[in-house]
Amino acid sequence: MSWHAAPAEAWRALGANRLRTALTMLGMIIGVGAVVLMLAVGQGAQSTVRQAISAMGSALLVISPGSSSAGGLRGGAGTAPPLTLNDAQAMAQLPSLSAVAPVFPNSAQLVYGARNWNTTVYGVTPDYLTVRAWNLDDGQPFTHGDVRRGTRVALVGQQIVANLFGGTDPIGQTLRIKNLPFVVIGVLERKGQTLDGRDQDDAVLIPITAAQTRLFGTTFPGTVRFIIVQARSDAHMEDAEAELTQLLRARRRLADDADNDFTIRNLSAIAETAALSARAMAVMLGAIASVSLLVGGIGIMNIMLVSVTERTREIGIRMAIGARRSDILLQFLLEALLLCVLGGLAGVALGIGGAWLVGELAGMAVVVTGSAIALSFLFAAGVGVFFGFYPARQAALLKPVEALRHE
Amino acid sequence: MATLIQVSGLRKQYPLAGGGATPVLHGIDMTIETGEFVAIMGPSGSGKSTFMNILGCLDTPSAGDYWLNGQAVARLNPDRLAMLRNRQIGFVFQGFNLLPRISIADNVALPLLYAGVGKAARRQRAVELLQQVGLGTRSDARPNQLSGGQQQRVAIARALANRPPLILADEPTGNLDTHTSDEIMALFDRLNSEQGITLILVTHEPDIARCARRLVRFKDGHIVHDGAVNV
Structure with missing residues (x-):
């Protein structure tokens, strides 16, 4: 079969059973939509943190007076001189x-x-x-x-x-x-x-x-x-902390064995932590959404297996009139791929729409990136090929005589 | 006349679940020349269907040789067999075996699709073939919109798509009434006499077998008669 005839055949086969095609795609649509949406939410959280960090300034230390302690009685923060x-x-x-x-x-x-x-x-x-x-x-x-x-x-x-x-x-x-x-x-x-x-x-x-x-x-x-x-730079942070400690201990005439009665907080470190947790959240959201994509893929495999069984006779007829194994394999693989690609496109639209809705209703920052769309779309196509291959191979390995005899 | 089909010592046995094997064909020898019209008869279980499947390259023999149009096919791989079925053989089945969801023109064009013919040429050839079998005006109909006789004509048109030298027909009139059967047999006769297409058909009905010019009878995996049509 010529390479451009195969997609047309797959398209026709999907069009022949529209309800089933739509239902099968639904799994893919939801999966891809969820991935796009979750990545958008995760990216939004990250960009919020990044903005907050850059608004705060970089390489910052905050020095504040600590607690005083006299005879075992410790005051609260700020009670020191x-x-x-x-x-x-x-x-x-x-x-x-x-x-x-x-x-x-x-x-x-x-x-x-x-x-x-x-x-x-x-x-x-x-x-x-x-x-x-x-x-x-x-x-x-x-x-x-x-x-x-x-x-x-x-x-x-x-x-x-x-x-x-x-x-x-x-x-x-x-x-x-x-x-x-x-x-x-x-x-x-x-x-x-x-x-x-x-x-x-x-x-x-x-x-x-x-x-x-x-x-x-x-x-x-x-x-x-x-x-x-x-x-002076992020690299100077440790030096700065040491110099400040030395200076303040000297100025406040602390004995060698006394605790610091001031605190030095590293704001960049706090910000780093926040950025890290935002990234962790983004990864986790993406991972959870990928599970639904996987489930969608299994749904496709399921339907394709049913379809191969149902169409065994058709496969037999096609083989009798000259379809090679590779033609049959390609046909079913393309059907699965087409399901995923169409589902993926609809899913991307759903994800973008959902992200917009979340942004509007929940007032959360959401960022839909091109790479997130490309990633989930490619992942969907990969799922199609991966889960479509087994049923397609089952179809291709049928023996013509037995397939023709199938009722 | 050139030899189209030659089989020698052709055996087929099916393995049994508990070991051993059921023999179905016990060393068949036969030669069929180009342009012959052969009827194959025999009770069910006589091995005639298995023989036809092997002739049609749908199945492979357990032992023996088979030459089709000068090519040894007994031990070809599945892809080469698919190619032979596509180019050398046209099939006509008892149950028509058309794909229900596509138009009859697309059905007829299917062998051309697997032969790599372009879309426009496929369409043109399909319409031409449908005209040949008297269905030129119905090319966009679905198979289930046609009568049994018409569906069988579509199947014959499909069998002719790649201009094969050989047509194998398995009980082609089994699902048709007498009048329609006669029409189909007339069509076969025309293909054989006018286009020189070699025809091999399996049938139970003596009336149908009488249209052929050579009769082969199978019984218990052996050929028990090969010669004049004496039914």
């Missing part, structure tokens, strides 16, 4: 660090015109924008000079713009924070949510000195809540 701006200045001299950003956050009521809003106000230095890889949509960042002088200027996040300023351009407007006037000099770009679901755009950044002295007041002068530092 606080970190100060002087600590931050000392850290800035460390060779493994590229940026040091002390942070002093507190919650405060904002008022602009007739509107008010409660949010977190972060006292920071210009380095904060560097370590967080955060740019401005509009306006200017404040300078080290502003920090030195404690200037009352503010950078506002997108959520603040939306909630307080409505349609007006916030640049140059005066915002009252705890009744103190601050001039808005910049608007931060949209940052989205953190991995734990906090809205990073609901924030106001002001010079740290203004926060410490004018707005909130501190127990000790120069107190900061925590310090974010950025290592």
